[in-house]
Amino acid sequence: MPGEPNKRQKREEYRKLLSVDEQKAALPKKKFYRQRAHANPFSDHSLTYPVSPSEMDWASHYPAFVAKNETSGSVQSHPQESELAIQKIFRNVEIADIGCGFGGLLFALAPKFPETLLVGMEIRTSVTEFVQEKIRALRHQNLNTGLYQNVACLRANAMKFLPNFFAKGQLSKIFLCFPDPHFKTRKHKARIVSMTLNSEYAYVLRPGAIVYTITDVEDLHNWMVEHFVEHLSFERVGEQEQEEDMCVKIMTTETEEGKKVERNGGQKFVACFRRLEDPPWPGE
Template identity: 75%
Template sequence: MSAETSSKRQKREDYKKSLNKVDQNASLPKKKFYRQRAHANPFSDHFLTYPKSPSDMDWATHYPAFAVVNRGLENADYESHDLGNTSSTTTITQPVEIADIGCGFGGLLFALAPKFPNTLLIGMEIRTSVTEYVIEKIRALRTQHLSSPLTTPHNYQNIACIRANTMKFLPNFFTKHQLSKIFLCFPDPHFKQRKHKARIVSYTLNSEYAYVLRPGGIVYTITDVEDLRGWMVEHFEKHPSFRQVGEEEVEEDECVKVMRTETEEGKKVERNGGKKFVACFRRVEDPPWP
């Protein structure tokens, strides 16, 4: 490791520690301290933790404003009022409904939060430092709102971010038909043919999206690579659980307008004068069993 690399790492660690100070709680994190290479191998272990099933997922820690404590009694002696054997669990008042898969630095999350104030949104990102950035920014924005609720447009209590590899563990987080919207914004194109198996859209993965997405729900995709757009359209169209949304409806969708302008990659494409290719797919009703 070079001295320059070691110095940069030390500066990053010192900066992150400074965010824990009381007087820094409302400071927005600086993106330059959370930069990380864009590519991550989805087939690697990555030392991830994930729930065994959706019922094991602790959502309450991510959405404290929506958390409720359920208190129960185990073998309590009501006649003697012996309530020593009590238990309690913390849950949330409503399920997560919108997932931004590969959320990056969270631009889409922060833009959608005020548009869906009564809906819980989750960003899912595989890169460690990028995930830390989004979590720190959410914390800072929530703190700012508590200190000046009249000037902050939204309290950001309805968004959260977790580190996850959705290509492996998506059904571990969500129950069948739980989600209403899934966003796949500027996914890694994996240009080489031998790398196509690592693309976030495939016939197999589309079955998982169909499982967690409710009928009528929509998968939103955007890319600046026209060939990748064709790949995603091809694989969603051949899947029996999805139908492509018409162009007129796509153009009128408020989420599409936000998706085009608010992600970091989208802004980069805009600065470079590139094109953005959007395609949306609706989850259809499952056919009845014969």
Template identity: 70%
Template structure:
């Protein structure tokens, strides 16, 4: 027990020391951010979330994209407080790419330079894993100060199953990635799967027409589950294999995630399916 407590303290000390470093270029060490592989999405994780997308301040996560105050309207006596609030939280553009359950951030840091004009966000429910990804991005930004790379990527701790519409407006996103999610093998646990009838409606809400949901797993049963539920949803249609194979993001998703690399090492199979958000029918 003493050894376990000592390891826990070492991890805490390491993370504290890194958080106090400004502009550290050394990449964080994953061994100091170990946590259980899965978290119960139905538990109370003491999360902070905005009441609505309009209340979300993205500037701490994408500081390089904060709107220049000079671009905002001048304050008047009647709206001075409102203008000041907008100046503090206004962004030049919205988050457009989302990685749900981003894990240790492999996909995020691979997508960022490939999509330099898009803001890429990872959502992760586990505290220490989120902290690792944030530190990883902070180091990459420090390493690429001259080129200003990786300013367009960030990670936030959140429970997507509960609070996705709190963060994103209708039609805000163009891509949603669901990579190697928890299979929840037992039938009584299927309600915790990240693809379901209810959740697919939320993905349809925040995804713009023509946007894509990317799914990948090494569990064939889960793959069939995701395909079945997304095919049944009237807002989605499956992308053809030809279009899927030519999508650069599919290649990145297949090779750059930590889980994907592990499956590759174990010579396992990867099951991929893409679904396009359809236009809403006329009322």
């Protein structure tokens, strides 16, 4: 006897019941995209990633921001070679939600920053597909307003390949929302915050940029605070400035994990860190 259909088969069956127009505008249903909460960042996930930021095809993710009649690299003499050249966008991605989950933060921030490009980076296949499908649906629903053209989601392992996507000083904000706590001491090396990873965040962030962190695990909160404060490229944002930051307010209420903590009466621990100016080289 054939087994029970898997989630992918079920969502394909669901789509077949919709008309063509309904398919374009229909928001995806989470029950068809559920996946285990965390993935091993050290595993080989058969990911594709650009060899450098200049080789990243952002145009396919932000078609509304494609620079017209421009392609990267030198002009090719052969027309087929020219067609294969990477299209450029006229605005760089500036906000990254690392481990974006089902995209609640992205969809809340996108209308607040309509002229800023946001990207979610998620390692889980089904969850990434959910966010991408929701982006497609919301863009179709908002054809007249142009909303959500500035948001995209990539399947990526930021712990391994962050500098492959972003150039030095490109980002203005990074969000680390409810990351895997990796409770066991031997698993701490897999935490999304470490002195090594903080150096990568410092590389892709411009001076004055902010890293936003939130968790419901106090031990992990203390770990993140300790590692960012000890890093020479960051300083902790003061409480008053943090409380007045619109992004903090959205971050505490709009993620799926944040809503779950709220329902369970749990506590949320928030800390923000500012990227400092690099000190001058000796002799400058």
